[in-house]
Amino acid sequence: MAQTEEQRCIPRELPEMLKKFARAAILAQPQDLLQFGVDYFEAVCRGESSPVREQSEQVSLCNWAELTPELLKALHSQVAGRLIIRADELAQMWKVLKIPTDLFNSVMNVGHFTEEIEWLKFLALASSALGVTIARTLKIVCEVLSCDHDGGPPRIPFSTFQFLYTYIAEVDGEISTSHVSRMLSYIEQEIIGPDGIITVNDFTQNPRVRLE
Template sequence: MSYTNKQVCIPPELPELLKQFTKAAIRTQPQDLIQWAAEYFGAVCRGETPPGREWSEPVASSNCAELTPELLKALHSRVGGRLIIHVSELAQMWKVLRLPIDMFNSVMAVGHFTEEIEWLKFLTLACSSLGVTISKTLKVVCEVLSSDHDCGPARIPFSTFQFLYKYIAEVDGEISASHVSRMLAYIEQEVIGPDGLIKVNDFTQNPRVRLE
């Protein structure tokens, strides 16, 4: 089929969109242009500020954002449900949110992560910098992972909670495996309802649940 006699209609917003994309790409000089372009237009679709030079350059510590549950939730959203993520991609996302590079390196060291990172483990260690105690850390993790948008308490699948509690207790090194097993057995038998979900209040307000 020939298109020589058909008039091509250029969307009015296309020239400006391509202009802004080109300027951002020139400023940023990304190593992987295709991947960077996907992130750029993904941000545009989500209504977020498209990336500029800060996506490819280290952020000065004085310009870093303070780590918050909201920023960790934004980071979790960028990971997009994947269980494994490559260190270079995660580092790029971390820089996009202007989070402290030294904290990223610290989490990498504590978790002994290499090229392929188990996302939930990384997230849990990042949350530990906000939670201090194991109970508070798991509270932050639940708030980050919860997909509930109402005003109720954050909640996640109990199976996920089990995985996270066992991992953070192992990293902590001061809680016996038998104590962890007893707590999980009690929660599963006495606390968890038929929906299989655990709420923050189930382990922060119940006096019989002592995670530490």
């Protein structure tokens, strides 16, 4: 007998799957949404953490395409350790690096920044344009902030990671505060050593650390 409309049910995973795809598409701003969808779900099937091709494959990401981790690192160097920077000063740095102004305005709007900007928050939101997933966003931020040159994985103080993860999850709006607290508690108790440092590998290669 043919299945009636009433007998059909929504697969349990579908709402969350579509929500993640919508978030990725909004961040990436692809010119070809259908092709982006194909790339996205193929990557999901392969189990990749970041379902967007690398820029080296020359996939158009609209306004985000001209932003790179290297440019973010250049900006961080110019900020020179300050926690707060004036918006007009940062805008001028942005302009000198020839990054699209509308991208700067987008980050300003998302972060609700005004005349004075908390640099780490701005950096986190700018990195999210490249990261798509929270883990990849934090990886990019960690690479920008890390000052190590010994060839090991990039690393930052756990306190900085805690601040960034909490902020990004809050802006994302899809991750419960209880989940964030559980992950931070696990990382602090089971991973972080006496030096108080976290490496990229600690949160990207540990299967028990699920930031989303």
